[in-house]
Amino acid sequence: SAVISQKPSRDICQRGTSLTIQCQVDSQVTMMFWYRQQPGQSLTLIATANQGSEATYESGFVIDKFPISRPNLTFSTLTVSNMSPEDSSIYLCSVGPRTDTQYFGPGTRLTVL
Amino acid sequence: AQSVTQLGSHVSVSEGALVLLRCNYSSSVPPYLFWYVQYPNQGLQLLLKYTSAATLVKGINGFEAEFKKSETSFHLTKPSAHMSDAAEYFCAVSDRNMLTFGGGTRLMVKP
Numbered sequence: 771s772a773v774i775s776q777k778p779s780r781d782i783c784q785r786g787t788s789l790t791i792q793c794q795v796d797s798q799v800t801m802m803f804w805y806r807q808q809p810g811q812s813l814t815l816i817a818t819a820n821q822g823s824e825a826t827y828e829s830g831f832v833i834d835k836f837p838i839s840r841p842n843l844t845f846s847t848l849t850v851s852n853m854s855p856e857d858s859s860i861y862l863c864s865v866g867p868r869t870d871t872q873y874f875g876p877g878t879r880l881t882v883l
Numbered sequence: 884a885q886s887v888t889q890l891g892s893h894v895s896v897s898e899g900a901l902v903l904l905r906c907n908y909s910s911s912v913p914p915y916l917f918w919y920v921q922y923p924n925q926g927l928q929l930l931l932k933y934t935s936a937a938t939l940v941k942g943i944n945g946f947e948a949e950f951k952k953s954e955t956s957f958h959l960t961k962p963s964a965h966m967s968d969a970a971e972y973f974c975a976v977s978d979r980n981m982l983t984f985g986g987g988t989r990l991m992v993k994p
Contacts, residue, residue, distance in 0.1 A: 810892075812984040812987050813984045862927070868981055869978065869981060869982065871932055877925070
């Protein structure tokens with residue numbers, strides 16, 4: 771299994787600002803995913819980060835709010851833009867096949883005041 | 884699309900007691916079923932995976948899960964709970980498009 775790291779591990783941000791979360795994998799992977807885990811809830815897939823092309827967003831998530839970069843096969847970033855308290859969540863990146871075992875990073879715990 | 888239901892958002896057991904965490908999926912048989920565990924302040928870790936090779940799947944840390952097609956269930960069990968098992972547990976299923984996660988069950992272990 772891949773070793774995945776995320777930065778920052780947690781942050782407290784002000785309403786209206788943006789935060790960029792980094793995800794680094796110790797090996798080259800084809801597919802990387804970003805999930806949101808709202809307080810007390812399960813994981814929801816935000817988007818698939820595609821290397822060399824635009825990210826693919828799930829229903830309810832848009833690029834203007836969650837821009838994603840994937841400059842190479844080991845790295846991706848997720849930006850949470852124009853934040854509001856409703857964006858307070860844990861954001862996780864994962865790698866693996868879209869419909870099979872995925873391995874997750876430790877998550878970024880975001881609090882928006 | 885698949886859906887996953889985990890009965891009981893919170894389960895409390897005594898140390899040494901049986902752990903039973905329930906998971907039901909929607910009617911069509913998914914290719915894969917998973918249990919993940921999330922320890923406090925950590926990401927998700929794969930406990931076990933069902934692939935149709937065997938209905939009883941053994942995972943890490945003494946956990947196992949049994950796939951029952953007639954009941955559309957994939958419940959997670961451990962014969963004897965340990966304090967270190969306290970965590971959030973997620974059942975997940977795959978369909979042709981993505982992984983779908985259940986709402987999670989927080990397991991508390993009392994001394």
